Amino acid sequence: MxxxxxxxxxxxxxxxxxxxxxxxxxxxxxxxxxxxxxxxxxxxxATPASRGWVPADVDPTTLTPNQPVPVRFAGTVGGHAVAGSAWLVRRAGDLVAFDPRCTHARCAYDWTADGQFACLCHAGFFRIDGTVISGPPPRPLDRFGAREARGSIELEVPADFSTPRPSA
Ligand code: FES
Structure with missing residues (x-):
């Protein structure tokens, strides 16, 4: 059945x-x-890369207020040798260091005679405070820590820092 x-x-x-x-x-x-x-x-x-303080190759007395300058840095962070550059600007008594990599696609950018940061990879523009003026960057420029002591400047950079992509 x-x-x-x-x-x-x-x-x-x-x-x-x-x-x-x-x-x-x-x-x-x-x-x-x-x-x-x-x-x-x-x-x-996922944990962000550790950061550490490394010396910047710049004499603090040469910095002109509101005039960004590229500065080199080199040192060791978390056992890793790191070297590169940053944009440094003294503003209203503050010392600001910008990551040299555009927040859109990590290209290098420059300070222009027009008084703005310009990334030529995709025409991204930033104000002196790092905020976006126009173009595809999704956020303001990233910053490194910056401090001045005993006549020298140190930057707080990530252990996995990589140099920016060349722009156009
Ligand atoms: S990488 Fe800077 S605008 Fe695209």
Whole structure:
């Protein structure tokens, strides 16, 4: 005697409504959710690179207020040798150091005679305080820490600093 009811027979005949299909669907959904949870955990676990203070190659007495200048830095951060440059500007008694990499796609930018930072990669422009004037950069220029002591200047830079991409 066949113990399958007519309803069960109908479900077996329809690939959309078989118990196996449901099970597979649950496995796929479960795997997808687990994957998303795992990716999210990986993202939130990412730690920013450590930062450390390194000397900048500039005499503080040569800085003119509101006149950004490129300065070189070199040192060791977290056991890594780091070297590069930053834009340094003294403003209203404050010392500000900008990361030399544009916030759009990490290109190098320059200070222009028009009194703005210009990134020629995609025509991105920034004010002297680093805020965006126009173009595709999604946020103001990133900053390094800057401090002055005993006649020298130090910058707080990331251990994984990489030089900017050349602009156009
Ligand atoms: S990298 Fe600077 S505007 Fe695109």
């Amino acid at each position: 066949d113990d399958a009811s007519p309803r069960e027979t109908t479900q077996r005949g329809s690939p959309r409504h078989t118990p196996i299909s449901r099970r597979r669907a649950l496995v796929v959904i479960g795997s997808t959710v687990a994957g998303i949870v795992l990716l999210d955990a990986c993202d939130s676990g």
